[in-house]
Amino acid sequence: MLTRIDHIGIACHDLDTTVExxxxxxxxxxxxxxxxxxxxxxxxxxxxxxxxxGGASYLQLLEPTREDSAVGKWLAKNGEGVHHIAFGTADVDADAADIREKGVRVLYDEPRRGSMGSRITFLHPKDCHGVLTELVTSAAVESPEH
Amino acid sequence: MLTRIDHIGIACHDLDTTVExxxxxxxxxxxxxxxxxxxxxxxxxxxxxxxxxGGASYLQLLEPTREDSAVGKWLAKNGEGVHHIAFGTADVDADAADIREKGVRVLYDEPRRGSMGSRITFLHPKDCHGVLTELVTSAAVESPEH
Structure with missing residues (x-):
């Protein structure tokens, strides 16, 4: 179950300038x-x-390390702005499987490493009304929603 | 002071389909x-x-009621996707004045009515690294961050 807005991913050309x-x-x-x-x-x-x-919401500022990365290509096409949104869940594997069964394309076969040791996957934006959508399970143990 | 991600504003062609x-x-x-x-x-x-x-985070799904509205023009140009992000504050007037003084263009002279009786203003995306950014004070009394 998705229980929070985990972060908003924002693509930028220069991380230090954008952080400032x-x-x-x-x-x-x-x-x-x-x-x-x-x-x-x-x-x-x-x-x-x-x-x-029991989690938190972040802004995630992203600078590509190479032009041929997904974020690098996106920036070249769109310019700076919101790249994706992410929902937090205690069980990214179960939610990804459930969502895939509903016919939404899940981009990874298995979750990969995200920020701060989290496990993440992405949903195809064309199946999500234009929104590149990430699912995240934090590295820290999460408490159920209260 | 901005104390939460209040919402992510997502533009769509058909509200009912997107809600579903x-x-x-x-x-x-x-x-x-x-x-x-x-x-x-x-x-x-x-x-x-x-x-x-003491507040909450929402997704705000937006369907234009007319093509010449800001969201209608944005949709025609960009297609469906994330239109803006919004930060919650207990005092939108003070934060807007403070941010204007820092040289960021604030789009309204005075805050206007937003969702659920809130008071809102927007910051120019060109001054915010490509992100159309909203500031929101909820209608309900807000408690300080704890």
């Missing part, structure tokens, strides 16, 4: 940074609020 | 619907989770 924009304009601070070579991105997670399922 | 997609695929239910003639949209709010500032 969010800090100076809104006061949002960097919670975590990492490079994900598999996804071809350098990223910063800005924690915005805690959520009622 | 989110219900059937993820189990998200409609929390509220309304027509905002000023904004030229018919909308459905799907509540996803509560937030640590």
């Amino acid at each position: 924009f969010y800090r100076a304009t809104y006061g949002f601070e960097v919670f975590h940074t990492e490079v994900n070579e598999e996804q071809g991105v350098r990223e910063a997670m800005l924690k915005i609020n805690g959520t009622s399922d | 997609f989110y219900r059937a695929t993820y189990g998200f239910e409609v929390f509220h619907t309304e027509v905002n003639e000023e904004q030229g949209v018919r909308e459905a709010m799907l509540k996803i989770n509560g937030t640590s500032d």
Whole structure:
């Protein structure tokens, strides 16, 4: 079951400049940074609020590490902006299987590594009314929704 | 101070079909619907989770009521997808004034009526790394972040 907005993924040309924009304009601070070579991105997670399922909602700022990465190609076509949205779940495997059975294309056969040790998969935007949609299970143990 | 992701605004051609997609695929239910003639949209709010500032995070599905509305023009150009993101604050007037002073263009002189009696304004996407960004103060009294 999807129990929160986990993050909004925002593609940018320059991570440092964009992080500084969010800090100076809104006061949002960097919670975590990492490079994900598999996804071809350098990223910063800005924690915005805690959520009622015991998790949190973040902005995820994404700079491509190579032009031929998915985010690099997307940026070249669309320019900076919202790249995807992500819902948090305690069991990405079960939700991905359930959603695949409903006829929505799930992009990975098995979940892959996402930010902060999470396990993630993506749903095809053409099956989701134009929205590239990610499902995330955090590395930390999640409590049920309360 | 911005204390939560209030909602993600998603533009769609047909509200009923899109609401049904989110219900059937993820189990998200409609929390509220309304027509905002000023904004030229018919909308459905799907509540996803509560937030640590005492508010909540929603998906806001938006169908234009006329082609020459902002969302109607955006849809014609971009197709369905994420139209804007919104941050919640207890004081949209103070935050809008503060952000304007930092050189970011605020689109309204005074906040206007948003979903569920909220007061809203928008920041120019060209000043926000491509992201149309809304600031929202809910109609209900908000508690400080805890």
